[in-house]
Every structure is written in structure tokens, then in C-alpha cells.
Amino acid sequence: MLxxxxxxxxxxxxxxxxxxxxGAAAGALTAASSLFVGRMSTIRxxxxxxxxxxxxxxxxxxxxxxxxxxxxxxxLARKIDGRVVKFEGHPANPKNQGTxxxxxxxxxxxxxxxxxxxxxxxxxxxxxxxxQFRKASWDEALELVAERMNEVRKRDPRLLIWQKxxxxxxxxxxxxxxxxxxxxKIGHGAYCSDAGYRALEYTVGTHAVLHPDFKHTKxxxxxxxxxxxxxxxxxxxxxxxxxxxxxxKNGIKxxxxxxxxxxxxPFADEWVPIxxxxxxALALALCNMMIQSGTIDxxxxxxxxxxxxxxxxxxxxxxxxxxxxxxxxxxDKASIGPMDFGKYGNDPALTGEFEVYGEKVKPAFxxxxxxxxxxxxxxxxxxxxxxxxxxxxxxxxLRKHANIGATHVVDGVEIPYRPVGIMTYHISQTELGFQQxxxxxxxxxxxGAMGAVGGTLSDWTWKIHKGYAGLDNISITEEPNVYLxxxxxxxxxxxxxxIMAQVMVDPEAYGVDYTPEVCIIHMANPMTSxxxxxxxxxxxxxxxxxxxxxxWLSKTADLFADVVLPAATLEKYEGxxxxxxxxxxxxxxxxxxxxxxxxxxxxxxIYMDLCExxxxxxxxxxxxxxxxxxxxxxxxxxxxxxxxxSGEREVFDHWAKSAGYDGVEFFETQSVxxxxxxxxxKRYGYAMDEPFGGAVHRLYGESxxxxxxxMKALDVEEIYWRDYTALPTWREMTMNESxxxxxxxxxxxxxxxxxxxxxxxxxxxxxxxxxxxxxxxxATAKAKxxxxxxxxxxxxHNAVTGETRQITVPLHFTEGLRPDTLAIPHHYGEIAKHPQxxxxxxxxxxxxxxxxxxxxxxxDQSFHVKVRLLKA
Ligand SMILES: Nc1nc2c(c(=O)[nH]1)N[C@H]1C(S)=C(S)[C@@H](COP(=O)(O)OP(=O)(O)OC[C@H]3O[C@@H](n4cnc5c(=O)[nH]c(N)nc54)[C@H](O)[C@@H]3O)O[C@H]1N2
Ligand SMILES: Nc1nc2c(c(=O)[nH]1)N[C@H]1C(S)=C(S)[C@@H](COP(=O)(O)OP(=O)(O)OC[C@H]3O[C@@H](n4cnc5c(=O)[nH]c(N)nc54)[C@H](O)[C@@H]3O)O[C@H]1N2
Ligand code: SF4
Ligand SMILES: [Mo]
Numbered sequence: 001m002l003x004x005x006x007x008x009x010x011x012x013x014x015x016x017x018x019x020x021x022x023g024a025a026a027g028a029l030t031a032a033s034s035l036f037v038g039r040m041s042t043i044r045x046x047x048x049x050x051x052x053x054x055x056x057x058x059x060x061x062x063x064x065x066x067x068x069x070x071x072x073x074x075x076l077a078r079k080i081d082g083r084v085v086k087f088e089g090h091p092a093n094p095k096n097q098g099t100x101x102x103x104x105x106x107x108x109x110x111x112x113x114x115x116x117x118x119x120x121x122x123x124x125x126x127x128x129x130x131x132q133f134r135k136a137s138w139d140e141a142l143e144l145v146a147e148r149m150n151e152v153r154k155r156d157p158r159l160l161i162w163q164k165x166x167x168x169x170x171x172x173x174x175x176x177x178x179x180x181x182x183x184x185k186i187g188h189g190a191y192c193s194d195a196g197y198r199a200l201e202y203t204v205g206t207h208a209v210l211h212p213d214f215k216h217t218k219x220x221x222x223x224x225x226x227x228x229x230x231x232x233x234x235x236x237x238x239x240x241x242x243x244x245x246x247x248x249k250n251g252i253k254x255x256x257x258x259x260x261x262x263x264x265x266p267f268a269d270e271w272v273p274i275x276x277x278x279x280x281a282l283a284l285a286l287c288n289m290m291i292q293s294g295t296i297d298x299x300x301x302x303x304x305x306x307x308x309x310x311x312x313x314x315x316x317x318x319x320x321x322x323x324x325x326x327x328x329x330x331x332d333k334a335s336i337g338p339m340d341f342g343k344y345g346n347d348p349a350l351t352g353e354f355e356v357y358g359e360k361v362k363p364a365f366x367x368x369x370x371x372x373x374x375x376x377x378x379x380x381x382x383x384x385x386x387x388x389x390x391x392x393x394x395x396x397x398l399r400k401h402a403n404i405g406a407t408h409v410v411d412g413v414e415i416p417y418r419p420v421g422i423m424t425y426h427i428s429q430t431e432l433g434f435q436q437x438x439x440x441x442x443x444x445x446x447x448g449a450m451g452a453v454g455g456t457l458s459d460w461t462w463k464i465h466k467g468y469a470g471l472d473n474i475s476i477t478e479e480p481n482v483y484l485x486x487x488x489x490x491x492x493x494x495x496x497x498x499i500m501a502q503v504m505v506d507p508e509a510y511g512v513d514y515t516p517e518v519c520i521i522h523m524a525n526p527m528t529s530x531x532x533x534x535x536x537x538x539x540x541x542x543x544x545x546x547x548x549x550x551x552w553l554s555k556t557a558d559l560f561a562d563v564v565l566p567a568a569t570l571e572k573y574e575g576x577x578x579x580x581x582x583x584x585x586x587x588x589x590x591x592x593x594x595x596x597x598x599x600x601x602x603x604x605x606i607y608m609d610l611c612e613x614x615x616x617x618x619x620x621x622x623x624x625x626x627x628x629x630x631x632x633x634x635x636x637x638x639x640x641x642x643x644x645x646s647g648e649r650e651v652f653d654h655w656a657k658s659a660g661y662d663g664v665e666f667f668e669t670q671s672v673x674x675x676x677x678x679x680x681x682k683r684y685g686y687a688m689d690e691p692f693g694g695a696v697h698r699l700y701g702e703s704x705x706x707x708x709x710x711m712k713a714l715d716v717e718e719i720y721w722r723d724y725t726a727l728p729t730w731r732e733m734t735m736n737e738s739x740x741x742x743x744x745x746x747x748x749x750x751x752x753x754x755x756x757x758x759x760x761x762x763x764x765x766x767x768x769x770x771x772x773x774x775x776x777x778x779a780t781a782k783a784k785x786x787x788x789x790x791x792x793x794x795x796x797h798n799a800v801t802g803e804t805r806q807i808t809v810p811l812h813f814t815e816g817l818r819p820d821t822l823a824i825p826h827h828y829g830e831i832a833k834h835p836q837x838x839x840x841x842x843x844x845x846x847x848x849x850x851x852x853x854x855x856x857x858x859x860d861q862s863f864h865v866k867v868r869l870l871k872a
Pocket of ligand 2: 070166225227229232235236237276277278426427430748750752753754
């Protein structure tokens with residue numbers, strides 16, 4: 001039976017008898033789908049058809065989604081006699097269009113891994129050392145977790161922490177469980193790209209970092225985008241790569257700004273081997289050069305940004321009116337006087353100096369212009385350790401491609417056309433990352449390229465996040481929570497578990513009067529993924545009870561779990577998930593190709609079971625009620641809040657019906673609902689009914705300066721307030737204060753073979769890259785007397801505390817790396833107790849530091865430190 005519908009693949013069942021028939025009708029099949037032709041011939045080659053139907057193996061292709069990666073690529077699971085034997089890319093999913101990366105293919109080994117956690121486990125030895133566990137029933141394990149969770153919840157809900165890693169099905173976990181249990185959620189973003197998220201939320205209001213509009217962009221600054229091995233803004237791997245490939249055919253020019261050459265590899269037209277952590281210097285110099293050459297989009301700056309707002313000598317805006325009615329003033333060139341910003345018909349000045357209410361004032365743009373004048377290309381070349389000619393070339397290319405003033409009609413809407421884009425994501429996690437991403441965004445703002453056709457986009461669709469208003473109106477508290485939310489240390493705060501760990505060790509030092517006692521860890525492996533390992537270890541030692549939900553005995557579980565609850569891998573329902581590639585809208589759901597293996601359960605099932613035991617499943621504000629709210633279920637289809645659903649399938653059946661499908665079967669058979677092209681009005685901020693959703697883009701960060709003033713008044717050290725400046729401002733990096741013998745910059749990166757710390761135990765992936773290593777330029781290594789493959793001690797130095805840390809790794813030579821930089825990949829460090837991870841070698845997360853100097857002003861983690869090499 002072969003069914004095709006709207007180009008979407010349905011469940012396909014084939015027996016050998018069918019193959020004979022298909023062989024006879026090969027022409028028809030070819031017309032139907034070339035994908036299946038390949039598969040049929042494989043089946044035919046397996047063996048001659050046998051007439052005995054009893055022995056006929058049944059082949060099925062069942063849809064599911066990749067469970068490893070962050071973009072849940074669509075997959076078809078090939079099943080023979082009910083057993084999954086292979087995964088292929090689902091052709092109808094816009095995100096991967098029939099392809100899979102090595103990890104997508106490799107997850108077959110994860111599914112059947114005999115070393116998964118097979119039953120719930122209960123710890124029998126002390127914490128902080130290799131774990132000893134006994135098997136337990138689900139009932140016993142869940143009862144124990146529920147009891148410990150309830151005890152603290154009732155005493156003081158602040159004592160219950162829910163630690164999440166990279167998100168999936170947020171509505172079930174982050175929203176419903178957190179609300180039903182009252183736990184405090186802490187995530188992983190402070191190690192991912194949260195500094196960039198905060199920068200965009202604050203500057204233009206979107207909740208994401210930066211990416212180009214591949215269909216139209218002609219010039220791309222691939223700014224620390226690991227094209228060949230990682231995801232960039234918002235994706236996992238395949239989506240952007242396919243779009244880049246198309247864009248290359250259409251002549252896009254790509255400039256890779258990265259200490260390593262490999263990331264952009266053959267896709268880059270030029271490699272700018274920047275010194276780690278200096279990207280802010282480059283961005284500021286480029287802003288200066290754009291202004292100097294007059295390459296600015298004046299209408300955009302005047303109408304949609306605060307560039308024209310008049311700034312007083314104390315750094316605040318001139319306002320007229322009282323209280324909430326007070327309006328920012330601009331200098332109206334026509335009436336030669338101040339006027340409310342945005343008032344119809346005004347033509348505000350961007351430059352000059354004026355006198356208003358007896359005070360000398362300047363438009364924010366003028367202040368910015370004067371501020372960046374100090375950042376010359378020659379200065380930046382020296383800071384960034386690059387050839388000044390490359391900076392001039394970038395400036396020239398930006399000028400050439402920006403097309404200021406041009407428009408382009410998309411979907412019948414005329415939209416400014418500025419085909420210059422930036423892709424940037426994880427490199428927001430550098431010492432100056434928040435202000436760096438702000439400066440990168442401001443560079444695009446000067447050109448009018450934010451939200452323009454071919455320009456720089458951010459989220460999949462242009463939406464204003466609550467952070468836009470929220471980050472502008474923070475009330476600093478002197479009694480912060482344990483991760484120092486809204487504190488005088490980190491007013492803008494990404495919720496960093498390493499900071500929390502440091503606070504847990506010494507709460508009084510930060511004015512915190514409690515220490516959390518119970519932690520539920522879901523889909524996170526803090527001991528290997530988070531920085532710095534030593535702080536995480538010390539923090540976790542403070543917990544009285546830790547439950548880990550994980551398919552493997554992660555390093556974190558091994559050291560700290562009192563209870564391990566075995567999660568299924570992809571054999572579960574999970575979602576719903578957007579499958580958009582930014583041009584086509586689509587919705588998908590993970591549907592299980594088979595039942596959970598061993599005694600594992602799907603995560604959503606685990607939460608329902610746990611909530612039932614804790615008495616918070618049913619009733620108003622219980623888990624089911626919260627699920628209804630999170631999924632916006634309509635009245636007719638919402639789950640009963642009086643009784644437990646029969647399973648995850650029933651929950652998703654309700655959701656699917658509420659969302660207008662016939663039921664969950666739609667996703668079990670078709671996998672993805674492709675809803676059609678994303679309209680220009682949704683994609684381009686400019687094209688929205690109210691451009692940019694009404695958000696005034698913040699070139700000038702008045703409230704940032706306001707936080708600095710409050711922080712100073714609260715007597716906090718300069719190291720905390722120094723980067724709270726209205727305009728991104730360069731300062732020398734803390735790490736450069738380490739003694740000169742720490743002469744190399746350590747960086748880290750993702751590898752195509754692995755996904756974070758969730759794949760290093762997968763045999764077929766581990767074979768591709770068996771061991772950790774430190775990449776080094778051969779010239780540097782030879783000058784230090786090292787040969788390729790030598791084991792070396794890498795020693796890091798904390799410029800604030802003087803602490804040093806060491807790991808031992810083999811050297812790997814590559815010409816494609818700055819000579820002053822050492823690069824150690826993520827993914828290693830014996831990330832789970834597992835035969836495959838034994839002897840894989842060290843993680844750089846042992847070497848990095850957290851806290852003063854190494855944590856950004858937004859409580860985000862920097863991934864840079866100074867190191868030296870010693871003979872092992
Ligand atoms: N040195 C270095 N460190 C880094 C990075 C780097 O570039 N260099 N990158 C950082 C980045 S960008 C990120 S996003 C973080 C990610 O860090 P984490 O959020 O900790 O992500 P993972 O490492 O994938 O950890 C996921 C854990 O969840 C488990 N798991 C996997 N699938 C499931 C599931 O379906 N259910 C449950 N319950 N558990 C599951 C895995 O076995 C693993 O133990 O790491 C950061 N750490
Ligand atoms: N195969 C694979 N794909 C992944 C992941 C994975 O683990 N494996 N992880 C996913 C996740 S969670 C994320 S967050 C994304 C991350 O996607 P990316 O941000 O594209 O990837 P990273 O490897 O984190 O890339 C960081 C790049 O920054 C460079 N770099 C380091 N320091 C600096 C610096 O100071 N300046 C500049 N300009 N460059 C610097 C590194 O050399 C590296 O090439 O990838 C996603 N996709
Ligand atoms: S790109 Fe990511 S989501 Fe897609 S197959 Fe690879 S690991 Fe899975
Ligand atoms: Mo990430």
C-alpha cells in the first residue's frame with residue numbers, strides 16, 4: 001500500500017508480495033516518489049520473494065522526529081516486522097527536506113543501546129562520588145521523589161529547583177510542571193546564547209539572535225557561525241545549510257569571522273581570523289566607518305529607533321509631560337524646537353547640539369557618532385589581531401550591498417531591501433557578549449537592515465517579546481533569589497546555574513537567605529555541559545535530594561542523583577513543534593515508532609505519573625489544568641482535570657482535535673502539517689501592520705545606564721556595573737590580566753559528529769571522533785617544542801582569583817586556527833557512566849571559570865579563558 005497526499009508521506013506497509021506487484025508497476029512508482037524507488041530496489045535485493053505468506057516480513061515506514069537535535073527534523077523509521085531498523089529524513093518536513101545529519105542516522109544506536117538506564121534507580125551510597133544504585137519499581141521511585149518534592153514545596157517552595165537543559169515540549173515541562181509544582185525553573189541558556197537573546201530583546205524586541213534572509217541576502221557576515229558543524233541562530237544543523245547552499249548558487253558572498261577556519265570551510269569567500277572575545281571592537285569600528293561614510297538609513301533611524309531622542313549631559317532622555325505621560329523629545333528641524341517623538345510630521349535631527357529647557361542636549365545618534373569615533377579600523381585591527389585591510393573590505397562590502405533606499409516587493413508588499421545579513425549565536429557567550437551582540441545589531445540598524453528584505457532577521461516571525469518592555473523596567477531588589485534575579489549584581493539576568501551554584505555555597509555573601517534543597521534535573525547534564533565544573537560540583541553537593549530524568553546515567557546523575565527516572569529516547573510522544581524553515585510554515589509532533597524500550601517512559605508520561613503521586617495532577621491549577629492552559633485547548637477538547645488520561649497519546653489526541661486536526665492520527669500518519677508560505681508580513685519586521693510591532697529600537701540604552709547608576713548607589717563592585725553603559729563600550733578583557741605566561745586563548749566549539757553531551761555514548765558516532773583533543777596551529781606547537789599527538793597539560797588561570805586548573809589532552813594540528821588560540825571541542829569528559837565514553841578524554845569545562853570577570857553583566861557565561869601548555 002503506497003499512499004501519497006499533498007506531497008506528504010503516509011505510513012507505508014510493504015510485504016515481499018507487494019514488491020513483486022510494485023516491480024510490475026515500476027513506472028507508476030517512479031512517478032509517485034523517487035524516494036520509494038530507492039527503497040524498493042533495496043528490498044528487492046534482499047532476497048527472492050517467497051510464496052509462503054507466513055514467512056513474509058512486513059516492512060513499514062513510520063513517521064517520527066529526530067530526538068537528538070534541537071530542530072526535531074522529520075524522520076521516517078523503517079520497521080521490519082515491527083522492529084525499527086533505520087531512519088531516513090522525512091521529505092515533507094521543511095526543516096530537513098528528506099535529509100538527516102550523521103546524528104539523525106546514528107540515533108538508531110541510542111534507541112537500542114543496551115547501556116541505557118533500564119529501570120528506575122535509587123542511590124545506595126554517598127553523593128559526590130561514583131554512584132551505586134539499586135533497581136526500583138516506578139512506584140517506589142516516583143513515591144520517593146513526590147514525597148521529597150512535596151515536603152519542601154509545603155515548607156518553602158523556593159527550596160524546590162527544576163533544572164532544565166535544552167528545551168523541548170516547553171509547554172508540558174517548563175510551563176505546566178513548573179506552574180503545577182511551584183518549582184523554580186532554571187535553564188541552560190546562560191551557556192547557549194542567552195546573552196544574545198537579551199541583547200535582541202532589549203534592542204529590537206525579538207526573542208532570538210541574528211540570521212540572514214537567505215533567499216535575498218547577498219552579503220553575509222558569518223560571525224562565529226559554525227556552518228559546517230553547528231546550528232547558528234535557532235537551528236540545529238540542516239536548515240541553514242540547505243539555504244546557504246542555495247544562496248551560494250545565487251551568488252551570496254560569505255565572510256567568516258572566527259578564530260577557526262573550519263566552521264565556514266569551503267563556503268567562505270574570506271576568513272577573518274579574529275582574536276577570541278574581541279568582536280565588540282570590530283563591530284564598533286564598523287559602526288564608526290558606516291557613520292563616517294554616511295552609509296546610514298536616516299528614515300529608519302528617525303522613525304523606528306530612539307536615535308533622534310535628545311540626550312542630556314547626565315545620559316538621560318529629555319522628556320516633556322508628567323509621570324507615565326512623559327514623552328521623549330526630539331529636535332524638530334521644521335519648527336526648530338523640541339517635539340514629542342513620533343508626532344506626525346516631525347523631521348527630527350539625528351545630529352547636532354541644541355539647547356532645550358536651558359540645557360545642552362544632543363540626539364542619541366550624535367552621542368553614538370561621537371562615541372564610536374574613537375574606534376578606528378586601525379585600532380580595531382590591533383585589538384582583533386587581524387589585518388586592517390580586511391576591516392576596510394568588510395566596510396566597503398557593507399556599503400556596496402546595503403542598497404540604502406531600495407525597496408523590494410514580496411507578497412505584494414513593498415519592503416525596504418537591504419541584502420546584508422549577520423548570522424551569530426553561541427558567540428554571544430563571551431566576556432562582552434551582551435554589548436557585542438547589541439553592537440552587531442546596531443551595525444545592521446545603521447544600514448536599516450533589521451527586519452528588511454535580504455537583511456538581518458532574528459526570530460522565525462517578527463514578534464515582540466515581553467523582555468522588550470521587561471528589560472527596560474527592572475526593579476533592582478536587595479533580596480534576590482538564589483540565581484540573583486534582578487539583583488544589583490545582574491539586573492538583566494539570564495538565570496545562570498553556575499552563579500546559582502556559587503551562591504548556594506555562600507548565600508550570605510550575596511544577601512540570599514535560603515539554600516534550595518531538592519532539585520529535579522530534566523534533559524540536562526550540568527556536570528559536563530555547564531561551566532565551571534568545580535562550581536557546579538560544589539553547588540550540587542548542597543542539595544539534599546536530586547532526581548534525574550534521563551535515558552542514560554549522565555555524569556550528573558552518577559555523582560548526585562538520589563533517584564534516576566529512565567526517560568525514553570525517541571519512542572515517545574513529544575511536542576507540538578514548529579517545523580518552519582522561515583519561508584514555509586509547518587507544525588509537527590514527535591510520534592513514537594515503537595513503544596518505550598526497557599522500563600523507560602516518555603517524559604510527559606513521567607510528569608503525569610509524578611504529579612499523580614504528588615497529588616498535583618488533577619483539580620484546578622493541577623498539572624492537567626496547566627497543560628490545558630499551556631496548549632490553549634478549546635473547551636470542547638480540553639482534558640478532564642478530574643482524572644488521569646490513559647497515556648500521552650490521549651493527551652495529544654485532545655490537543656490535535658483542539659488544534660483543528662481529526663486527531664493525533666494525523667501526525668502518526670502524516671507527521672507534519674505544512675501550512676504554506678510564511679507571509680512577508682510575518683517575516684519582516686518592517687512589513688508588519690504596525691512596523692516592528694510598534695517597538696522603538698534602542699540604539700541608545702538609557703535604562704542600561706540607569707541600572708549602572710542604581711548599582712553604584714547600592715555599592716556594588718565596578719566589575720559588576722562596568723558594562724551597563726548606554727552604548728556598547730570597549731574595555732580590556734579580564735582574562736588578559738592573567739600573567740603573560742598564560743599566552744593562549746582557549747575557545748570551545750561544537751562538532752558535527754555530536755550533539756552537546758547527549759551523543760558521546762552513541763557507538764556509531766563515537767567511532768567517528770573517538771577522543772577529545774586540543775586543536776593548535778602547528779607553528780605555535782613547534783615553537784613550544786610539541787609534536788602532533790603529544791599529550792599536554794593545559795592550565796587555565798583566573799585573572800580575578802589567581803586560581804589555576806588543569807586537564808591533559810593530545811594536541812591536534814590544524815593550520816586553520818589562529819596561532820594564539822587553543823580550541824577544545826565540547827562533547828567529551830566521560831559525560832555518562834557508559835562503556836562507550838570511557839577514556840574519551842577531558843572536557844574544557846573543567847578549565848573555564850564562572851563568576852566575577854568570567855560572567856557577563858547579564859549573568860551569562862563566557863567561554864573564554866587564558867591558558868598555557870605544559871609538558872605532560
Ligand atoms: N565546552 C562547551 N560546553 C558547552 C558548549 C560548548 O560549545 N562548549 N555548548 C553549550 C550549549 S550551546 C548548550 S545548549 C549546553 C547544553 O547543555 P545541556 O542542556 O546539559 O544539554 P545536553 O548536553 O544535551 O544534556 C542533555 C542531558 O539530557 C539527556 N537527555 C537526552 N535526551 C533526553 C530526553 O529525551 N529526555 C530526558 N529526560 N533527558 C534526555 C542526555 O542524556 C543528557 O544527559 O551545553 C553548553 N556547554
Ligand atoms: N552538530 C551539532 N550541531 C549543533 C550542536 C551540536 O552540539 N552539534 N548544538 C546546537 C546548539 S545547542 C547550538 S547553541 C548551536 C550553536 O551554533 P553555533 O553558534 O554556530 O556553533 P558553535 O560551535 O557554538 O560555534 C561557535 C563558533 O564560534 C567560534 N568562536 C569561539 N570564540 C569566538 C570569538 O570570540 N569570536 C568569534 N567570532 N568566533 C568565536 C568557534 O570557533 C566556533 O566556530 O548549534 C546547534 N547545532
Ligand atoms: S540536524 Fe539536528 S535535528 Fe536534524 S537530524 Fe541532525 S541532530 Fe537531528
Ligand atoms: Mo545551545
